[in-house]
Amino acid sequence: MKGKQVVLMRIHIGEHDRWDGKPLYRAIVELLRLKGFRGATVLRGIMGFGGSSIIHTSSILRLSEDLPIVIEVIDEEEKIREILPELERMIEGGIVTLERVSVVIDRKHGEK
Numbered sequence: 001m002k003g004k005q006v007v008l009m010r011i012h013i014g015e016h017d018r019w020d021g022k023p024l025y026r027a028i029v030e031l032l033r034l035k036g037f038r039g040a041t042v043l044r045g046i047m048g049f050g051g052s053s054i055i056h057t058s059s060i061l062r063l064s065e066d067l068p069i070v071i072e073v074i075d076e077e078e079k080i081r082e083i084l085p086e087l088e089r090m091i092e093g094g095i096v097t098l099e100r101v102s103v104v105i106d107r108k109h110g111e112k
Contacts, residue, residue, distance in 0.1 A: 007080045008101045011071040013094035043070045
């Protein structure tokens with residue numbers, strides 16, 4: 001993949017969003033793995049707000065039950081676009097963005 005133009009997909013959801021009784025972020029990562037994506041990373045935000053304009057924060061003074069979650073995935077554009085209909089069914093509230101990126105280093109652990 002090194003030197004190629006690929007797509008970075010970011011999925012913005014809430015920590016307490018669910019799909020089939022499990023956390024939505026977990027269900028999405030499991031789906032991506034099942035579909036053969038190269039990898040996915042789940043990031044938990046310490047503060048943010050979405051369409052409701054309610055601020056969610058991890059501050060001790062204001063304990064939030066629904067912190068922001070971002071799932072990042074980098075893969076071929078065709079593969080990303082194929083998964084979008086499934087994600088649209090799963091995501092009740094959130095946003096998915098796509099952007100073209102260039103891979104400059106692509107190495108598995110232990111590779112030189």
